[in-house]
Amino acid sequence: DPGSSLANLRSARDILSLSGPDIQRLTHLSKSDVQHLHKAVAVSYRRLSPVTALQVHRGECPSLDPGHKLSLACPVLDSLLRGGVPLAGITELAGESSAGKTQLGLQLCLSVQYPLEYGGLNSGAVYICTEDSFPIKRLRQLISQQPRLRSELPPALIRRIRFSDNVYIEHAADLGALQACISQRVPILLSRGLVRLVVLDSVTALFRSEFQADEGMERARQMSALAATLHRLSHNYSAPVLCINQVTDVMDGPDPANCNFGLVDNKVRPALGMAWANQVMVRLMLLRLPGYMGPRSQGSSSSSAPRRLEVVFAPHLPRASCLCGVWEEGVRGLTSTEPGDQEIKVLVP
Numbered sequence: 640d641p642g643s644s645l646a647n648l649r650s651a652r653d654i655l656s657l658s659g660p661d662i663q664r665l666t667h668l669s670k671s672d673v674q675h676l677h678k679a680v681a682v683s684y685r686r687l688s689p690v691t692a693l694q695v696h697r698g699e700c701p702s703l704d705p706g707h708k709l710s711l712a713c714p715v716l717d718s719l720l721r722g723g724v725p726l727a728g729i730t731e732l733a734g735e736s737s738a739g740k741t742q743l744g745l746q747l748c749l750s751v752q753y754p755l756e757y758g759g760l761n762s763g764a765v766y767i768c769t770e771d772s773f774p775i776k777r778l779r780q781l782i783s784q785q786p787r788l789r790s791e792l793p794p795a796l797i798r799r800i801r802f803s804d805n806v807y808i809e810h811a812a813d814l815g816a817l818q819a820c821i822s823q824r825v826p827i828l829l830s831r832g833l834v835r836l837v838v839l840d841s842v843t844a845l846f847r848s849e850f851q852a853d854e855g856m857e858r859a860r861q862m863s864a865l866a867a868t869l870h871r872l873s874h875n876y877s878a879p880v881l882c883i884n885q886v887t888d889v890m891d892g893p894d895p896a897n898c899n900f901g902l903v904d905n906k907v908r909p910a911l912g913m914a915w916a917n918q919v920m921v922r923l924m925l926l927r928l929p930g931y932m933g934p935r936s937q938g939s940s941s942s943s944a945p946r947r948l949e950v951v952f953a954p955h956l957p958r959a960s961c962l963c964g965v966w967e968e969g970v971r972g973l974t975s976t977e978p979g980d981q982e983i984k985v986l987v988p
Contacts, residue, residue, distance in 0.1 A: 651680045709836065709879050710758025711743070712750040712788060715972025719948060719961045720921075723758060724879045728920030729869055731842075733884040733909035738925040739946055739965045740883045744838045745778055746969045747881060748806050749785065751836040757792055760878075762835035763805030765828055767820060770844045773808045784968035807834060814845050814861060821868050829876040836879055837872065843885040843910045859914035866918030882919070885910045909951075922951040932964050932973075941967040948972070 648654050654662065659673045668676070708723035717723050724730050724747065734740050748766060753759030766773060782802045786794055807828060811817035821837075828834045842865075850858040873880045886907035909915075909922065916922070928945040943964035950956045963972040 651683065654680050707755070708758075709747065709760060710750050710753075711970070712746055712758070713963075713970065713972050715961055715974055716948065716963065716970070717758070719950065719959060719972065721956060724881065725921060725955075726760075726877045726879050727874050729866060729873065729880045729882055729918060730921040730923065731882050731884050731909065731919045732923045732925060733886055733951075734925035735886050735907060735927060738927045739963075739970060740925055741774060741840055742777070742965050743925070743970050744840055744881055744883060745774065745781055746788075747836060747879075748778070748838060749781060749802050751879075752800050752802055752805050753789075753792070753796075757789075757796075760835040763807060763828075763833050764836035764838060765807040765809060765825055765834045766838045766840065767809045767811055767817070767825075768840055769811050769817065770841055773810075778806065779803070780967065781969055788968040788971075805833075811845070814849055814865075817845060818865065818868070821865070821872065825872060829872060829878055834878070835876065837869070837881070839869075839880070839882045841883040841885055842915070846911060846915075847885075855914075862911065862915050862918065866915075870918075884915075921953040921956070924949045924951050934966070 648657075648662075648665070654676065657665075659670065659677065662668065662673045662676070663670065666673075708717075708720070708725055710717050710723040711720065732740050732743060744766070748764035750758060751760050751762060751764050754761050781788075785797050785802070789797060809820050809824065811820050825834075825837060846858055846862060850861075869880045869882070872878060887910045889906055889908055909924070926947045926949065928947060930945055932943050932945055934941060943966050946963050946965065947960050948963050949960035950958060952958075961972045961974070963970055
């Protein structure tokens, strides 16, 4: 009796691990019945619909295109990163206090909500705070300024998106709470399609506060476990992960024996050392420069300290940088060839 023979196959894994002839021998089912059984079990475990190579070639599935990235909502910044933030892997943004790291993280939380054709992922973001409370007032300001920042987009599209409803905020006071967040609650949001971006602000705070100087091995183990979970989420759901990092001072100048991660000319370097650097796919540095810049767009009265966004390392990018600033409407990159740039001056005291 086939039914009694199937009772020996207690799980879907048992069925999928056996070949068709083996199942035929155990169950006495016909070849076509075994094929239907294999297909039914495989479909029940498949989370996403299959995509053919022809669909990818035709561009019908932009999220699977290795060239598709999450836009930073600025053509100059996107050009620096060759399209934006990669969908797979951990992207780190390091810098000193007030450099503008959180500003860029918030800007990505809004950019991800736009349709694919406008550089977004048509989904929301989860923002995990480990230090300060979430900057809700600044988020509301950025939302109100979207028509100015994204002036190239149809105004009706911007009005239609309910930005504040698609940013999910989490707070983690210790490593245990952080691991619970990214291993339990964040996967639920990702699996339901509610978010396609994870921002961790910052990765540094908990590791600096919970470990003593002689606990380096345990700290490295915890960092590796955290990074493994973030990488798994990113690759399973094609969701970019942005980890904001603090910096530490370089006391004795560049030392080839003590890896400075390419930041030879800087007085600071990203915190957490090589144990964390080995977990990162893309490392960016945001540096605040002396001086100030005037308004970036018409109707704006705000000024900004100049910043430099630098690519430290990435598998697909050369070492490069661009000048940028943080204005009322958000973070914008600058080039010397843009119209109106002659009105923007960097004044160094």
